[in-house]
Amino acid sequence: MRSHTTLLALALAARLALGQNTTTFVPSTNFGTWEGWGTSLAWWAKAFGNQAALADVFFTLNTVTFNGHTLPGLGLNIVRYNAGATSKNVDPDGDSIQLPSTMIPSREMDTFWLNWNNTDPTSTSWTWTVDANQRNMLTLAVARGAIAELFSNSPVWWMTYNLNPAGSTDGSSDNLESWNYDQHAIYLANIAARAKQSWGVTFASVEAFNEPSATYWVGPSGTQEGCHFDVSTMSTVIPLLRTELNSRGLTSTIVSSSDEETYDLATSTFNGLSSTAKSTIARVNVHGYQYGGGRRDTLYSTVHAAGKKIWNSEYGEGDATGAQLASNLILDFVWLHPTAWVYWQVLDVQGWGLIAADNDAVTTGAVAQKYFVLAQFTRHIRPGMTILNSGSAWTVAAYDSSAQKLVIVAVNTAAAQTLAFDLSAFSKPGTSGALVQRWATQIGSSGNQYVAFNDTFLSGSKFSTSFGQNVIMTFEVTGVAL
Missing domain, CATH: 3.20.20.80 (Glycosidases)
Known part of the structure; x- marks a missing residue:
């Protein structure tokens, strides 16, 4: 039986081959309240x-x-x-x-x-x-x-x-x-x-x-x-x-x-x-x-x-x-x-x-x-947030209902590429043009160590960012409603 890690790697490779580098969230499904x-x-x-x-x-x-x-x-x-x-x-x-x-x-x-x-x-x-x-x-x-x-x-x-x-x-x-x-x-x-x-x-x-x-x-x-x-x-x-x-x-x-x-x-x-x-x-x-x-x-x-x-x-x-x-x-x-x-x-x-x-x-x-x-x-991803179905094998999503904030953590282990995130399934996917704060860390022996950036913005109900290889990023999108 193949391990989950092997399956994850295969899934990522398949997505790259097909150009499927967009995460489309499924907020109708959740996995409980984060403790x-x-x-x-x-x-x-x-x-x-x-x-x-x-x-x-x-x-x-x-x-x-x-x-x-x-x-x-x-x-x-x-x-x-x-x-x-x-x-x-x-x-x-x-x-x-x-x-x-x-x-x-x-x-x-x-x-x-x-x-x-x-x-x-x-x-x-x-x-x-x-x-x-x-x-x-x-x-x-x-x-x-x-x-x-x-x-x-x-x-x-x-x-x-x-x-x-x-x-x-x-x-x-x-x-x-x-x-x-x-x-x-x-x-x-x-x-x-x-x-x-x-x-x-x-x-x-x-x-x-x-x-x-x-x-x-x-x-x-x-x-x-x-x-x-x-x-x-x-x-x-x-x-x-x-x-x-x-x-x-x-x-x-x-x-x-x-x-x-x-x-x-x-x-x-x-x-x-x-x-x-x-x-x-x-x-x-x-x-x-x-x-x-x-x-x-x-x-x-x-x-x-x-x-x-x-x-x-x-x-x-x-x-x-x-x-x-x-x-x-x-x-x-x-x-x-x-x-x-x-x-x-x-x-x-x-x-x-x-x-x-x-x-x-x-x-x-x-x-x-x-x-x-x-x-x-x-x-x-803080206590009290709801863990949502991210619809992706490389993305985690959590929602803060009181602050109407969506938190996304995503990792890219493949070659450098642009990854996109589609919030259209939310009843309110934020405000087009609004800032999406992001933080990045390089996975490895050196590189960025939890560096903040203010360079990403919603375009309609979507946003995208260039990921280097072996980079993990966190995004916070405000004004989001389930």
Whole structure:
């Protein structure tokens, strides 16, 4: 089966051959209200969570100076906080954590629950002073308007069969002890309650798993926290989590699941969950590591038929040029129809990070071109907008009804050409002669970095612009009515 990326390339080539370089929008079809853009805090916030300037870079639309760079703030409004699984204390049986020598220190996330003696979060079995940097960045993000999700990479080490939060011995076995199913739910619910009471943070959602069907969470050679869960185990834990949240008055905090690595796994897992677990979940989270492959459309149709929303809750790759990011983001909009999209590590090693960073040495480096590619989306497609059917495999469209504004993000990977946009299907396609503001970024190792232009105008219900090869542009058309 051909990948979506291959199909996209073929579609673009066919359009060029036929001279079909006009996007004609289909505003009668939409894919829901956009909830936003985000990032996970583990692991970069453990290292850099005390830097307020980074909160401005990532969670505002301000122009921010950071490390000698003047950057357009990305305006992320979703932050995912990781409930850690690691501590160095001895448990009541005299056992201690069995961390592998391969574990990367910056990926050891502190747990608040030290032992099973007491479920009361005010008892000495709990500590709330750890993980200060990640908690600080969480509150900085929320203070700037972000909504928060609590997620878990692994249950606390003492809840696991092998006392190793990096995974089971073989990677394919459940590592959460069966008698600790409810303990895992209690842990997450207590963090959510504490955050509301003491941190000024109300988690909008809680996710108990991270890539749970994967078999690469092999504890003895693990480099990060992780855990395999069978679908039957997920079906047990999900209702328990709902009960624990409700018992703490967190009835408005939804349960999301299951953060599978790929679109196809997410479909399989959702279909395999019990009816009780399915009814408990308010949203399906999926990661984007299948890139150009997999059946995004099947996952969407399955989840949509069940009345659930979808978030792409984690995406990342090592391409600093932004080419893969732009391609996969557009594929998500065309086929998956998520209502939110989350980049994994905004600060990470060269390529993976939007800004290069070493989380262990706590140093930062170059701003990747992909930062400015992502800005084309995040600064313009804003929460509350309606995602429309663009009628194109290379264009995304969003509509702001209150401002009567149409936002268009388009990418050209082919040879330089003129691309046109036809708004005639709108009841009011703007005013002929009006300015269409545009912003452009060169996909690659250099070139334009989110540069604004005021040189494009509506002609009747259409406008056109010359695109160089590997250029992404954003347009804002005002006075548009559905």
